[in-house]
Amino acid sequence: MTADAFLFWFLAFVTVVSGLSVILMVNPIYSALSLAMTMIGVAAIFVTLNAYFLAGVQLIVYAGAVMVLFVMVLMLFDLKHEIQAFTRGRLTGAIKIASVGILSGLIVGAVTMGLKTPVVITASSDVAAAPTVDTTRALAENLFIKNVLGFEVLGVMLLVIAVGAVALSRSKGGTHARD
Amino acid sequence: MLNHELLIAILLLSPLLGFFINGIRFRSSNYLIAGAVATVAVGISFVSAVLLFLQLVDLSPENRRLAVSFFEWMAIDKLRVNAGFVVDQISGIMILIITGVGTLIHLFSVGYMHHDKGVTKYFAYLNLFIFNMLILVLGDSLLTMFVGWEGVGLCSYLLIGFWFSDSAKAAAGMKAFITNRIGDAAFILGMFILFFTFGTLNIHELNGLAPTLVESSWLGAVTLGTLMLFIGATGKSAQIPLYVWLPDAMAGPTPVSALIHAATMVTAGVYMIVRLNPIFIVAPNTMMVIAIIGAATAVLAATIGLTQYDIKKVLAYSTVSQLGYMFLAVGVGAFGAGMFHLMTHAFFKALMFLGSGSVIHGMHEEQDIRKMGGLKKYMPITHFTFLLGWLAIIGIPPFAGFFSKDEILWLAFSSPSGHWALWAAGALGAALTAFYMTRLMALTFWGKSRVDKKVHPHESGLTMTIPLMVLGLLSIVGGWIGIPHVIGEYLGHIPNYWEHWLEPVIKKLPTSDAIVSHQTSTEWALMGASVLIASISAITAYWMYVVRPGSSEKIKKAIRPVYEVVNNKYWVDEAYFSWIINPLIQTSKSLWYYIDVNFIDKMTFKVADMAMGGGSFLKVLQNGNMQQYAMYIGVGVVVVLSFVLMR
């Protein structure tokens, strides 16, 4: 077993377990912490895939900013634990779990059966062969040249969302304002 | 001389114009202008009718036919109907009667209606009636005739309900129209049968196409068609079973009763049959039905006439009865005699109605003959003319009614399709007629006065008495143009002008010649018998009501049950109401309530409920729970994905 393989299995185990605990923890704070753990695991997986820049961003944006946001809100609400953390309907619950199970089964099955032959890494690959700095450069070039429009649009959208989020949380009654 | 097309146009349009003039100024209550316009309009028609008749006389007997077609009315496939009008021997006489008697009655109305506020409207209707009646008699096809046929029914409806504020009078108008409509529906069916049998509705062509072979089956096209037409005639001419409207029609103004419900409109059925005699003659079964119904009506209506106390009702039942005679005549194939009686009846019955109008007018709207009596001295002219009418109707020679009625009775006996029973019925009817007419005379004019002290009877004015006198004269001489052969021979070869005149257009029954001739003695005997019966009956009535006024009450008591039946008109109206009208209304109500509201609507609501049920089932899914919605997405994804993968 190579180091790469070992790393993958380890990270996969960490992310899946912590992901599982996100949805299983009754106390939302624990869920949040588990999510943070998952984020870190994902960042590490990005590293194994040579996406160093993304791994960094992942750590900063997700594990940093977003998780802080979650935790802050949770603390704002001051919710220790919930009485009914999970949905109650027996039939619907069964259907939900079944559909999730079948879906994952389908995907896994499809993936393992559909992609028998591993994808050949092409020679002209601009990721695998290139060192760290170059991937970031390639990413930047792609982002700012090829997809610059999408980038700008996203920027505008972020602005709008920022304003919207402020407006939403500021108003007296929120979405259900009556007066 | 004016050309006949123009004359026919004037004949028809003059009353129409009068209708429009009076119709536009219908609010006016100036009876003089209205009356003058209407009377002159009909007068012009009368003059053109006379001119037309003279033209007709000038033509040779085979070609006596003045036809005109103004425009094409309907033209679909084989159906070609023109607004065409024909004056021939039969319609020539009819237009003379209609416009002649019509003019007199218009004149009479000027006096009779002068105090009525709706007088202008009245004259407008009257003119419209004349117009429609002329269309009826002149129409060259059955459909054109039907236009007039319904048109006169309409005018009759309007005029019966003329005083519409009285609910009963309005109802009488409605009853008349609807009863007529029943007949009309049958008439339409008759037209259809004839149309699809002969391929035309033109009367002249139909008469020409009529098969020579006698149709013996009941279900033959001609028999059915003529039967249907006859049902139409029973509606218009008030025969069993549709006679019930005519007595009620007396709700209208009296001149209307004289014009429409005695002289002209009600005879339309007889006229129609005479017009189509070549076709009717092919269907002996129909003829038999007509004769029997005619005879039955004659007797039945006469018996009812015995017990009536309303002066107009007596005359109305008398009219029904006399119409029965006419149908008896045409039923036994004596079309000429039927037409003859139609004419004389128009004279004397119009006279009697107008006379009764004069009485009612003089008595200030009193119609009950129990409250009259002894009017002879107050109304001499009315009495005298009424007397002439009375003599005519009971068949005393040489008054008009004698000749026509006698000819009918004789032919009912002697014609090949006649029967002694028909003669007997006719004679019985004659006896009853003589009785109730004498009773009417006695209670109204003779005997002691029973007039209310407050009422002061007076003779009517000139506009009313002149028509009476003219009609009185016609009631005397009207019959002299059709003197029977036997009498004619006896008096020195006076020809029967009437028969000669009609000969080209009337078909004889196939075997009639052989039997009819050379039975002079029988004819004399029957003639004497009928006159004798009538006289005895009249004298009995005179004795009962004038000599011994109380005796009628005694007889009434003696035959109480019979009297009750007759006095209640055999409960025919009641039977119609409780067996036909009321069930119809009840059925309709339950149809509406049970089928429309409670069945069809309920069914649709059931369907709607099903849709609602389906909706509310699906509504459960739409429970507002976001996770539930997310689950639907998930399930959808699973289903689609598995479908894609399994393929």
Next chain:
Amino acid sequence: MILSGLIFLPIVFAIVMAIWPQRNTTRHVALGFSILEFLLSLTLLQNFDPESAQLQMVEKTMWIERFGISYFLGIDGISLMLIMLTTFLVPIIILAAWNSIEDKRKGFFACLFVLQAAMLGSFLAMDAILFYVFWELSLVPMYFMIGIWGGARRVYATIKFFIYTMSGSVLMLLAIIFLMRLTPEVTGGSISASLIDFYKLQIPFVAGDFFTAQTLLFFAFALAFAIKVPLFPLHTWLPDAHVEAPTPGSVILAGVMLKMGTYCFVRWVIPLFPEATEHYAWIFIAVGVIGIIYGALVAMVQPDVKKLVAYSSVSHMGYIIIGLFVMNSYGVNGALYQMLNHGVSTGALFILIGMIYERTHSREISKYGGLAAALPLFTIAFIIVTLSSIAVPMTNGFVGEFLILLGSFQYSPWMAALSVTGVVLGATYMLWMVKRVFFGPAGEIVQHSLSHKEHALQDLSVREAVVLAPIIILIFWMGIFPNHFMDFSKTSVEHLIQNKMNYTLSWKGDGN
């Protein structure tokens, strides 16, 4: 371009009406527009060639190329008179509703014009999808007319009306799509929604087997149209819709919308499915006869004048259906004529009832009585229209009814004998109503008006007289000179009757 003009001008009018700034002049402008439209339609008469049975003034452009749907308009003798009827009635309706529509006037006239456009469109459309669009479009303004300006139970009535008619047309849409799928047989590969191509189809028919293409299609179409007509068991939406609709709504509903159903029987059902029509005609004739008698009987006992007239429509439409399905030239000509008659006379009856309702705010027969003394002119008009409705000769009703009965007699004497009872019953319910409303002693309403000076009944105003005059003139004109009207349709009908088994239409002049 006249035909497109006829359809789209009212839409332009509707837009103008909707944004018209002045409330006071709305009615005048609407009247002017509708008269303009009527004058435009008069040019049709000028340009129409009555000798030809083919489509005329055709306009055809591709609309949705992929499905062969085209913008295809045309006119022939069958539709011409109905178009004239539509354009004739609208100005009259506007004038009749001069005072009765008080609120949201602009919206009302806009609705009316859209409705007019939709109705004209469905008479003119020669493309199945285009026709369907107009057919459905006509429901919407009517829905609003009843729903906004209607009586007390208007919501119930609108929904009933809408759902009934809608559910019929769903099946029709299916049938249209099915027919479109068949068209490549005759067009040489491409799909087409043109009615002309539909006519060329030979749809397989097996007598007695219900589940064959032609039979199913026949019933799908027939059901949609039968609901619109409405035929006997499907008629219950009509009385409710009529009673709740405002006067103009009732007039247009009775006058034109019901004719859309019968017209489509001639335009679609009979030529498209000749074998099925012939095989199942007896059903429709029987239902027509039942409708005549049933409608008349139920009309007789209605306590509400408007409902009575609504049921009388059921009865009259029964005649029209019989006339169409006996498939001989008497019947079809008579039925086409009767469509016009019914439009004119029943429309007029609703106008008259509207006038009396404006005065007394009541439609209950039992409250009336003795109206003739108070309103003589009105009574005269009402009786004339009544006579037309009960088919007295020399009025228009007689010509149509007579021809229909004649045609039905040729088909089956027994049917004719049964339907003739409608003649009697028709007279009975109408005259009974006239007697109870106009004659007799003064009823509750008249007495009220006599004792209260401020509620005195006014006879016809000049405006109302102007409304009624053309109708009354038309009643007699159509009754005395039917050829002036029938000559336009005779050739087309003859063409239909002669070639009923392989009916086709072509058109002359330009176009492809």
Next chain:
Amino acid sequence: MLETSIFTEITLNHYLVLSAIMFSLGMAGVLLRRNLIVLLMSIELMLNAVNISFVAFSHYMGKIDGQVMVFFVMTIAAAEAAVGLALAVSIFKRFKEVNIRFFEHLKG
């Protein structure tokens, strides 16, 4: 080689399966949890799962575009988290509750 390869040789499939499992976990959270905040977290989980497969594809296909897409997804995820939390805050302010059981106002 073949029998050990599944453990020793890490292929694209491994990442994809991992991604699928994580996605399913997220989805299960969305479906089953009632706390609004936890719901949002589960959505983040799903987005992350997608990101993994993007990056894995990018790596194995030798194309940088996958990473660009991840970049975009992250942006969207951050924005979504911000708006979602803002909504949650305003809802909480109004109802004093973040359990979605109480927010069934979309009921038909």
